[in-house]
Amino acid sequence: MAWQLIFTDQYNRRAAKFLKRHPDAEAQYTKALELLELNPHHPSLRLHGLSGKLDGLQSISINLKYRIVIEMIITETEIVLINVGDHDAVY
DSSP: OOOEEEEOHHHHHHHHHHHHHOGGGHHHHHHHHHHHHHOTTOGGGOOEEOOGGGTTOEEEESSSSEEEEEEEEGGGTEEEEEEEEEHHHHO
């Protein structure tokens, strides 16, 4: 079962800015989104829940440096993309 990725306007702006600053990460970014759509629990994504001000959201890894913050809506099999950037920027 494939998940549906929801790209909000705000996320699309953040992603465009991220990819402009980090063109070297574009292939890894694309691969992470493909894996997320097929299986959010794939080990290479390192899916984990967040706490504090981001409580209720999850994070996946693009690589060791960059993350995507997501909201998983389990009952609808939808994943809403929230933010993308380096570890310190998204947390």
